[in-house]
Amino acid sequence: MDWFTNSKTSEIKKLITQLADVTKRDNAARELLKFGTDAVPILIETLQSPSDNLVLPCQHLLARIPSASPQLIHALQTAHPLVRGRVAEIFSxxxxKTAIPALLESLNGEFF
Structure with missing residues (x-):
């Protein structure tokens, strides 16, 4: 089933690039929400982008996927400081409320 996973991943990546285009953003966001948990790792990866046109929509999408919390908490503990800050914004x-202990713990981290 590798072909199916790769196909799904490429579709998610294509939709994420469409988030930067205001004429395609709403439709792309709706489609990404349908992917749910499957889209979360790639959305988190996109938080490293220097483009606010991609980061802000990704943050709002991640905030709307309840099943993203465990992966976001993991990123909060392990990711690059820029990504950790963006993850904290997602929780805001x-x-x-389940993220509060992880957010407090991250304050003791090396880069916060």
Missing amino acids: ISKD
Whole structure:
């Protein structure tokens, strides 16, 4: 089933690039939400982008996928400081109370 996974991944990546285009953003966001948890790793990876046109929509999408919390908490503990900051912003959007212990712990981290 590698071909199916690769096909799904390439479709998710294509939709993420469409987030930068305001004329395609709404449709791309709806389609990405349908992928749910499958889109989360690639959306988190996109948080490294220097483009706010991609980062901001990805943050809002991740905030709307409840099943993303465990992966976001993991990124909060292990990712690059820029990504960790963006993940903290996602939790401020989603108001996910389960993330509070991880957010507090991240304050003791090396780069916060």
